[in-house]
Amino acid sequence: MPDELADRLRGSGYRLTPQRQLILRAVEDLHHATPDEVLAHVRAQASAVNASTVYRTLEVLEELGLVRHAHLSDRAPTYHSTREPEHIHLVCRKCQRVRSVEPEVATALVATLSRDHGFEIDLGHLAVFGHCVECTQGDTP
Incomplete structure (x- = not known):
């Protein structure tokens, strides 16, 4: 490099x-x-x-x-x-862990936004916030 x-x-x-x-x-x-x-x-x-x-x-x-x-x-x-493959960030709001996932998981969303709205997504900046399975399971009685 x-x-x-x-x-x-x-x-x-x-x-x-x-x-x-x-x-x-x-x-x-x-x-x-x-x-x-x-x-x-x-x-x-x-x-x-x-x-x-x-x-x-x-x-x-x-x-x-x-x-x-x-x-x-x-x-x-x-x-x-940028030497890492392009990816989407999944961010847990509870534990703050960041998981990287392949952009193909958003194929349907990318296609819909392009087709219906003429909008091209910059997946390298995409962060989806929610709760990881570990934190979700910890909340159930």
Whole structure:
């Protein structure tokens, strides 16, 4: 990935820096992470990185198509690598667990919205909120 990262950065007028490499690696290692989680992961390796560097770098990496974000809570966006297959996020409101599922589970919804409303869904940003089976079973007497 360092060569691809370097090529994309240079092609857009940016330099490849150790901080950018660390931040992209952190997103890939964590799979789904907020900027604060990325910062904590990066600081474990390079304490000189600050929060503003993480936020700016995540914006650049998203602009270059290397990471994407989704809103999985009412707080900061959550980032994931575009090297992962496209997926939909299922977010449990009780335990906050995030499960990734293949986009094919939404085939009927995608087709209906396209056909009836002329609307194309960006599945990489799709988060469906509800309750996971573990939390639902815990509520039954």
